Each structure stands twice: as C-alpha cells, then as structure tokens.
Amino acid sequence: CWLGTCFLGVTFQECSSERFAESYSDWFEKILRNLQQGPSSLQLVTVVSCTSMSDLFARLAKFLNLKKEASSFAGRVVEPLLLLLNENGPVADEAIDLLRTVIKLYPSSVNRHYNKVESTIAAKIMSTEVNVKLSKKFARVLAMLPSVRVSEGTWSLMIQKVLIGINNLLNDAFVGLEEEKKGREIMMLLVPPGNDPPPVLGDQVKLGGNLHVTKKFGVFTVPTISALAHCCCMMLTSYYPVQVTVPGRALIALSRRVLLVDGSLRNKLFPSTTSLHQELICFELPSLHSSFLDLLHATIKGMRR
Known part of the structure; x- marks a missing residue:
C-alpha cells in the first residue's frame, strides 16, 4: 500500500494530461480512503498518502476546467486532515503540508471548516x-x-x-x-x-x-x-x-x-x-x-x- 501510493504520487507528476484527466477521480478516492483510516492506519501509509495527495492537488490546479470539482475534493480532505493534525511527528508534519497546499490552491474549500x-x-x-x-x-x-x-x-x-x-x-x-x-x-x-x-x-x-x-x-x-x-x-x-x-x-x-x-x-x-x-x-x-x-x-x- 505504501509503495503503491508512492508510485501514484510520481504518476500524478509525470503522466500525460489525457491520462490524468481520465483517472484523477479514481486516484483521489483511493488516497482519500487511506487518509480516512486516520491514526489507526500505518504511519508510513498515512505520511505518503498526504504527500501524494498534495501532488494530486498541485497537478489538478493546472486544469482550469476542473477547478470546481477540485475544490469539492479539497473540501472532503479537510475533516480527515484535522484528525491527523492531532497526531505528532511525521504524520502531523505531512498533514500540515497538505493543509497548506489545500488553503493555497483551493481556499474556498476550507471556508466551512474555518473555526x-x-x-x-x-x-x-x-x-x-x-x-x-x-x-x-x-x-x-x-x-x-x-x-x-x-x-x-x-x-x-x-x-x-x-x-x-x-x-x-x-x-x-x-x-x-x-x-x-x-x-x-x-x-x-x-x-x-x-x-x-x-x-x-x-x-x-x-x-x-x-x-x-x-x-x-x-x-x-x-x-x-x-x-x-x-x-x-x-x-x-x-x-x-x-x-x-x-x-x-x-x-x-x-x-x-x-x-x-x-x-x-x-x-x-x-x-x-x-x-x-x-x-x-x-x-x-x-x-x-x-x-x-x-x-x-x-x-x-x-x-x-
């Protein structure tokens, strides 16, 4: 699971635009499931899932026609991230990096979670x-x-x-x-x-x-x-x-x-x-x-x- 998620992160950065547009939704759901397992998940899997999700959002931001759906995806990540932020060490470190990416690229997705x-x-x-x-x-x-x-x-x-x-x-x-x-x-x-x-x-x-x-x-x-x-x-x-x-x-x-x-x-x-x-x-x-x-x-x- 850890290795597959690592390869997905590389795929987000390197695959063609056509391949990305065809599969980004399925890829997002796979990584989101890892994040939703929260602290009970293996730390290595959680850490690399945060990193790969950041890569996904960075690539998605280049597709202006997908901005609305990307913002919706970002909003779904916030709640699991808040649970991960309560952890310590590498998990909190990668989770705060992912939250930073979400706020920077899709600030409106965080609005209802602001407080x-x-x-x-x-x-x-x-x-x-x-x-x-x-x-x-x-x-x-x-x-x-x-x-x-x-x-x-x-x-x-x-x-x-x-x-x-x-x-x-x-x-x-x-x-x-x-x-x-x-x-x-x-x-x-x-x-x-x-x-x-x-x-x-x-x-x-x-x-x-x-x-x-x-x-x-x-x-x-x-x-x-x-x-x-x-x-x-x-x-x-x-x-x-x-x-x-x-x-x-x-x-x-x-x-x-x-x-x-x-x-x-x-x-x-x-x-x-x-x-x-x-x-x-x-x-x-x-x-x-x-x-x-x-x-x-x-x-x-x-x-x-």
Whole structure:
C-alpha cells in the first residue's frame, strides 16, 4: 500500500494530461480512503498518502476546467486532515503540508471548516509535544488562514487575537522583570476602552498542560511566543488580496517590551520571581530578542513607513 501510493504520487507528476484527466477521480478516492483510516492506519501509509495527495492537488490546479470539482475534493480532505493534525511527528508534519497546499490552491474549500482549523492549529502551536520547527510550520499555516475568508476584518481579527495571545504569555514570563503596567498598556492598544475583546485564539486551549512551572517556561512559553511572533511576521510580509490596517503601534510596543527586558529584577514586590526563573529568562532572552527583532523587521517591511 505504501509503495503503491508512492508510485501514484510520481504518476500524478509525470503522466500525460489525457491520462490524468481520465483517472484523477479514481486516484483521489483511493488516497482519500487511506487518509480516512486516520491514526489507526500505518504511519508510513498515512505520511505518503498526504504527500501524494498534495501532488494530486498541485497537478489538478493546472486544469482550469476542473477547478470546481477540485475544490469539492479539497473540501472532503479537510475533516480527515484535522484528525491527523492531532497526531505528532511525521504524520502531523505531512498533514500540515497538505493543509497548506489545500488553503493555497483551493481556499474556498476550507471556508466551512474555518473555526475548526483555527482551533486545531492554535492547539498544536500551544502544545508541549510539538518541536520548534513543526510549531513554526503550524504558525505559517495559521497566517494563511485569513485568505480563506478574504476581508480586512478577517485579517485584522486574526492578528489581533495572535498579538493578545503573545501579550498574555509575556505577562506570565516577565513577572518582576519589567514594570507591571506594560502588559495593560499594550492590551489597551489592541482593545481600546469601550471595545469588546475578541474570542480567544482557537477557543480556550489549556496552555502548557500539566507541566511543572520551571519546565513549562522553556518547553512551552518561549517556543509558543516565538511561533506566534513568526505567524505575525508571515501575515505582515505575505500578499493579501485586500488592503488592511496594520496595528503598528501595538506591534512596535510589543517588540519594544521584549527588547527592553534584560533579565534584571525590576520589582522587589514579587518574591515568586525566583533566581531560577531569572536564570531561565536570561537563558531564553537571546531567542526571544531574535524573534522580536524579526517581528520589528516584518512590521517595517509590511507597513512600508
């Protein structure tokens, strides 16, 4: 099954247009059955099925007369993919690549699944079981999600939710290491007085699981902040079909907030800020500073002024 699916993937790329148009529907059904078996299927078969399905959609996109049917096929793949995204390792890696292909080529097919996709991706970014490389891959797909429902409001809501998520995580990370009001000031830029805050990114996910507080910082907090910052970078520097208003003041204030922290204690009123926590912060600061220098660069590039 694994070998046959590999050969199908090569066939999609190499066969003649006539042969492809004659057989693509049957081929799609065969690979979809592999994906629908979900986590119970052999990992190798699932992984190569995702890869071959991406090859199928890439070839289908060249047939403009088949666009409607291709979009229908893409819509049928989304639900099985969401189950596979809950896996770890190579399965999640290939599944997120396939979802990226679907969103890029057939964004309308994801429309009715929009909230589920956002929730699943956000949960993976905020998971302690995902490595940094895979977490950033999820963040890039989250940045693409507003292209499913193209409007200024969709884009603005997504970046607002991501920035609020980052700010809340920084509130926990920087206790005792900065002025207490920093987080509130940025929140007021993101949600002006009198406005209702947006829904939490991806609904309410359990942040960091049941990890011990010291392990949680290095394994969850910093990687999640970096991944969400990377999502913002992608949103700011990628093409979007309509003009949007960039929350420039909030982006710069958030970057400044991180870059000003040097690891020294600012307030003696926080006995909970232990020397161990301070050491952890100092160890992770170069990574955080790097992420937010990237965000500052993306802000300048995206706003062009």
